[in-house]
Amino acid sequence: MKKLDSLRDCFIDQNKMLAVAESMTGGGLSERLTSIPNSSKFFQGGIVAYSDWVKIHVLGIQKELLQEYTAVSAQVAKQMAARAREIMKTNYGVGITGIAGPTSLSKNRPIGLVYIALNNDGAEHIQEFHFKGDRETVRTLAVEKTIELLHAAMSKK
Helix, strand or coil: CHHHHHHHHHHHHCCCCEEEEECCCCCHHHHHHHCCCCHHHCEEEEEECCCHHHHHHCCCCCHHHHHHHCCCCHHHHHHHHHHHHHHHCCCEEEEEEECCCCCCCECCECCCEEEEEEEECCEEEEEEEECCCCHHHHHHHHHHHHHHHHHHHHHCC
């Protein structure tokens, strides 16, 4: 909880706001962020874009991008982060997409593959991860890693 409190304090001290677009975490990041007191002072909201339909029609992800790279790609994660930030008019946006399992439709995209994107007023940062474990473990690790990345980005300011 200390890392979450510290993250909240960084956002509030810097007068910054955050929005997220989550896919494979199913709202887990939003749940963690709203579990801390005063989260409304920095967390604008989240979109659970689990299906491609939501990615296209709510977030505005280009259909062609999904067709070319698939929903589990660095390109889509970056666009999710950018669109969450733009839609909710925040300084920071997060995009998370990946494969939690228990199956994967492609050997090129194994279970545990996760892309996490941060968008800070247009500056993009994307990382690829390969988490090990069952479905819930992969989802939990993705949320925890996103919190770490946000904390590191905010602490640099």
